[in-house]
Amino acid sequence: MRLVQQLGEWFDERLQLGRTLREVMEHPVPRQTASWWYVFGSAALTIFVFQIATGILLALVYVPSGAEAWNSLQTLNQQIAFGWFIRALHGWGSNFMLAVVLIHMAQVFLFGAYKFPRELTWIAGVFLLLMTLGMAFTGQIMRFDQDAYWGLGIGASIASRVPVFGPALVNLMLGGPIIAGATLSRFFALHVFVIPGLLIAFVGLHLLLVLKLGVNEWPMPGRIVRRATYEREYHELIQRDGAPFVPYAVWKDIFFSGFILLCIAACALLLGPFGPSGQPDPTIIQTAPRPDAFFLWIYTLLSYLPPAAETPIMLIGPVIGILVLLALPFVAGEGEKSWRRRPIAVLTILLIAVALGTMTQLGEHTPWSPVMDAWSSDPIPTEYLKGRTPLEHQGALVFQAKQCHNCHSLANDGGKRGPALDSVALRLTNDQLIRQVIQGGGNMPAYGKNLSAAETTALVKFLETLHPPGQEPARDASRGVAVGAIEEQPSPKQR
Amino acid sequence: MTSPESPDLSRRGFLAKLGLLFNVGVVATLSAPILAYVLSPASRKSNAGYESWVPLGSLDHFPSGQTRFATYRNPVVHPWDGETADIPCWVRNVDGKKFQVFAINCMHLGCPVRWFPQSNLFMCPCHGGAYYKDGSRAAGPPERGLFEYPNKIEGGTLLIHAGEMPTPVSRACNKSELVVIDS
Amino acid sequence: MRHSILFLLSLALAIEVSGCNSAPGKPGPESKVLPPDKILNFDSLYQQNCAGCHGAQGSGGAAIGLNSQVYLAIADDATIRRVTAEGVPGTAMPAFVQSSGGMLTDQQINAIVTGIRTRWSKSNPTDFAPPSYAALTPGDPKRGAEAYATYCSSCHGNEGRGGSRAGSIVDQSYLSLVTDQYLRTIVIVGRPEIGHPDWRGDVAGKPMSQQDVSDVVAWLSAQRPKIPNQLSSSANSSEGGTK
Numbered sequence: 001m002r003l004v005q006q007l008g009e010w011f012d013e014r015l016q017l018g019r020t021l022r023e024v025m026e027h028p029v030p031r032q033t034a035s036w037w038y039v040f041g042s043a044a045l046t047i048f049v050f051q052i053a054t055g056i057l058l059a060l061v062y063v064p065s066g067a068e069a070w071n072s073l074q075t076l077n078q079q080i081a082f083g084w085f086i087r088a089l090h091g092w093g094s095n096f097m098l099a100v101v102l103i104h105m106a107q108v109f110l111f112g113a114y115k116f117p118r119e120l121t122w123i124a125g126v127f128l129l130l131m132t133l134g135m136a137f138t139g140q141i142m143r144f145d146q147d148a149y150w151g152l153g154i155g156a157s158i159a160s161r162v163p164v165f166g167p168a169l170v171n172l173m174l175g176g177p178i179i180a181g182a183t184l185s186r187f188f189a190l191h192v193f194v195i196p197g198l199l200i201a202f203v204g205l206h207l208l209l210v211l212k213l214g215v216n217e218w219p220m221p222g223r224i225v226r227r228a229t230y231e232r233e234y235h236e237l238i239q240r241d242g243a244p245f246v247p248y249a250v251w252k253d254i255f256f257s258g259f260i261l262l263c264i265a266a267c268a269l270l271l272g273p274f275g276p277s278g279q280p281d282p283t284i285i286q287t288a289p290r291p292d293a294f295f296l297w298i299y300t301l302l303s304y305l306p307p308a309a310e311t312p313i314m315l316i317g318p319v320i321g322i323l324v325l326l327a328l329p330f331v332a333g334e335g336e337k338s339w340r341r342r343p344i345a346v347l348t349i350l351l352i353a354v355a356l357g358t359m360t361q362l363g364e365h366t367p368w369s370p371v372m373d374a375w376s377s378d379p380i381p382t383e384y385l386k387g388r389t390p391l392e393h394q395g396a397l398v399f400q401a402k403q404c405h406n407c408h409s410l411a412n413d414g415g416k417r418g419p420a421l422d423s424v425a426l427r428l429t430n431d432q433l434i435r436q437v438i439q440g441g442g443n444m445p446a447y448g449k450n451l452s453a454a455e456t457t458a459l460v461k462f463l464e465t466l467h468p469p470g471q472e473p474a475r476d477a478s479r480g481v482a483v484g485a486i487e488e489q490p491s492p493k494q495r
Numbered sequence: 496m497t498s499p500e501s502p503d504l505s506r507r508g509f510l511a512k513l514g515l516l517f518n519v520g521v522v523a524t525l526s527a528p529i530l531a532y533v534l535s536p537a538s539r540k541s542n543a544g545y546e547s548w549v550p551l552g553s554l555d556h557f558p559s560g561q562t563r564f565a566t567y568r569n570p571v572v573h574p575w576d577g578e579t580a581d582i583p584c585w586v587r588n589v590d591g592k593k594f595q596v597f598a599i600n601c602m603h604l605g606c607p608v609r610w611f612p613q614s615n616l617f618m619c620p621c622h623g624g625a626y627y628k629d630g631s632r633a634a635g636p637p638e639r640g641l642f643e644y645p646n647k648i649e650g651g652t653l654l655i656h657a658g659e660m661p662t663p664v665s666r667a668c669n670k671s672e673l674v675v676i677d678s
Numbered sequence: 679m680r681h682s683i684l685f686l687l688s689l690a691l692a693i694e695v696s697g698c699n700s701a702p703g704k705p706g707p708e709s710k711v712l713p714p715d716k717i718l719n720f721d722s723l724y725q726q727n728c729a730g731c732h733g734a735q736g737s738g739g740a741a742i743g744l745n746s747q748v749y750l751a752i753a754d755d756a757t758i759r760r761v762t763a764e765g766v767p768g769t770a771m772p773a774f775v776q777s778s779g780g781m782l783t784d785q786q787i788n789a790i791v792t793g794i795r796t797r798w799s800k801s802n803p804t805d806f807a808p809p810s811y812a813a814l815t816p817g818d819p820k821r822g823a824e825a826y827a828t829y830c831s832s833c834h835g836n837e838g839r840g841g842s843r844a845g846s847i848v849d850q851s852y853l854s855l856v857t858d859q860y861l862r863t864i865v866i867v868g869r870p871e872i873g874h875p876d877w878r879g880d881v882a883g884k885p886m887s888q889q890d891v892s893d894v895v896a897w898l899s900a901q902r903p904k905i906p907n908q909l910s911s912s913a914n915s916s917e918g919g920t921k
Contacts, residue, residue, distance in 0.1 A: 285599060379740075
């Protein structure tokens with residue numbers, strides 16, 4: 001023990017860091033902030049360090065080459081002892097980091113911590129969020145599989161819509177004319193050097209600001225932030241009711257960080273690594289690309305935007321979003337901090353959370369995507385075929401063979417792009433069915449040229465059988481009258 | 496402390512500024528090659544060119560009236576590109592003489608469209624874009640038809656002018672007359 | 679004391695290492711995704727490409743059941759291979775082999791053909807002798823009408839216009855969508871799972887003869903329209919309401 005102390009003294013004599021470190025550790029924090037609400041920032045930092053460590057471990061094996069990356073991931077998964085586990089830790093760490101960063105941000109927003117004088121801390125935080133998202137996106141590219149390949153295609157398609165510079169931007173992003181080895185190399189550089197370097201710098205700035213300006217005090221309803229008086233009031237609060245960070249508050253941070261790491265390890269152990277899916281071979285077109293969980297909401301958004309508004313919203317939306325975040329501390333730099341007196345802030349957070357959650361949930365199910373092999377893999381339920389005429393059976397075959405099933409579901413199987421057809425006969429009459437099949441419309445292609453008259457007849461006959469037993473199918477009342485009139489007219493002449 | 500006005504310090508200050516200026520000059524000189532290096536993927540297009548005529552194979556592979564899958568090796572390629580440089584496309588033999596070659600990429604967000612000969616439609620698995628057999632838009636979010644590569648026939652081989660990933664803003668498909676050179 | 683701590687630590691490490699090796703998250707060899715053209719597993723291939731029309735277990739779909747002893751007895755491997763690879767023009771059966779515009783390789787077609795045979799062919803072919811897959815002699819429409827009256831009219835009604843138990847089989851649209859071979863196969867094999875008997879069951883104890891089948895098919899084929907009928911009339915006509 002004595003030896004350790006001597007060694008420490010020897011180093012401190014030369015480094016002279018001991019006093020600074022002690023000051024940092026013992027900087028006074030308001031007593032009430034030693035709370036479980038104040039642990040998310042330190043947890044994000046812990047995960048970041050953890051991600052650096054696991055990332056370095058992966059880099060020992062990973063090959064950032066278009067031709068080899070996928071194979072090296074397979075080697076990690078299959079051959080190297082615990083390679084799969086390190087991949088899983090890094091992948092789950094990424095998800096947890098984003099989640100913790102978002103929670104941290106919501107907490108800071110709700111507690112008014114971005115207000116004077118902590119504007120710059122908030123701005124650094126906004127950039128940290130963007131970089132974390134950048135790490136998640138580039139990390140998804142590192143898992144160089146089909147999802148990564150077509151995800152890059154989606155990125156390129158969005159970049160191409162930038163006015164004037166679009167095509168050049170696409171080439172810059174891809175590092176050449178197509179998605180290939182050069183693309184992976186530059187995304188590797190971004191993921192491993194550029195963004196982590198920036199992250200470290202901004203984390204440093206963020207932490208420095210937290211130390212210089214002090215931890216945001218627990219917001220009290222009615223305690224108003226004013227530029228003129230805030231710093232004096234905070235100083236008085238610290239004098240009156242402060243406590244050293246170590247050990248007064250730190251133990252909660254330590255326990256929560258450990259808990260988060262344990263959660264990551266448990267997820268990695270139980271759920272395993274993400275992918276990789278199929279090889280990044282563009283000639284394999286039997287694929288349905290999906291982004292990772294944290295980008296699913298964008299995928300949903302892109303499918304629901306009206307085509308005309310899509311390009312402007314895709315290009316201007318993110319800029320506006322970032323500007324709003326950056327402007328927040330300047331627009332609302334003073335005033336009430338407590339969320340109890342800021343209903344709009346609370347509603348904003350709730351709205352964003354519900355919107356993102358809903359869109360992510362939709363992105364999991366992708367009801368707008370056709371199911372590309374439903375026509376050949378999802379059978380029509382046998383009860384829909386029993387007791388039907390031979391023509392109706394042929395209609396069922398037309399339904400399958402013409403890929404109707406890819407967009408329309410029967411008994412919940414098949415695509416959800418178009419309406420489910422289990423009870424279509426209740427909604428559409430014979431004439432309306434024929435018109436819809438032939439002319440399409442309402443986001444359905446016109447099948448007029450692609451169906452023979454017999455095929456259309458058979459298909460419509462089959463569709464007319466699709467109604468629940470006991471409910472009469474829709475029929476055109478005027479047709480009955482007209483047909484009746486024709487039948488009645490000749491009858492007197494015959495007599 | 497000597498005041499900043501002292502002649503010695505102002506001379507030193509001037510030298511420091513001169514040194515800074517010198518470094519700015521060095522960096523400016525260096526920045527030209529660095530910028531050229533960084534921007535090379537976007538600028539090389541005008542020099543060597545990304546696109547050239549690539550063969551898709553013998554005409555026998557593309558029966559008249561049908562649309563078939565074809566792949567080619569991208570003309571600009573590195574050994575470490577691996578399978579990513581094998582690019583797929585759809586070849587439609589219109590009537591035995593006229594050909595249409597469509598890019599695989601949906602013109603919404605670039606996902607791979609699949610051809611269904613039964614319903615004569617191209618469908619996209621991502622957001623449900625659909626195209627008719629001539630590549631025109633049928634349904635879904637795309638704002639335009641499929642990208643079409645210029646093509647020609649030489650010595651019984653179908654060639655297309657390709658080499659760059661088509662994006663929604665790639666120039667509209669070449670509708671001009673087809674170059675047919677009989678062997 | 680120190681030794682026991684070391685021992686406990688190493689024990690924990692050993693448990694962790696061995697536990698992790700059988701962790702539920704560990705990807706197995708099957709996690710490596712095969713390119714779609716390398717899949718030769720019959721179940722995946724059948725599920726992906728055939729189940730939509732022929733039913734999840736080879737029966738109960740909109741098309742003829744492949745899990746049918748009669749079908750497997752009359753159709754040889756070459757026939758199943760040809761139909762799978764190149765499809766049947768004029769019907770809903772598409773071509774699946776790449777050289778005909780499909781997505782499957784020759785090996786995958788073979789895997790499907792052998793899979794259908796080994797998975798579902800159970801009975802001894804000598805147990806019963808169904809009529810042959812292809813017609814041996816040309817059928818006669820006149821005799822076909824009589825054979826129809828004997829074997830089929832109890833369900834499909836007078837002259838095939840539909841009866842109480844089954845729909846019309848002389849509907850012009852229906853006949854335009856099926857080939858003679860399709861008619862022949864369905865007469866022989868039937869659709870037992872949705873109520874259509876095979877060639878033995880039409881009249882109890884009196885199976886149709888080779889010639890009966892050919893004749894009925896010829897009779898049906900003779901009623902097929904030369905020019906595909908117009909949409910508007912046929913769409914409403916098959917119920918017989920506006921005739």
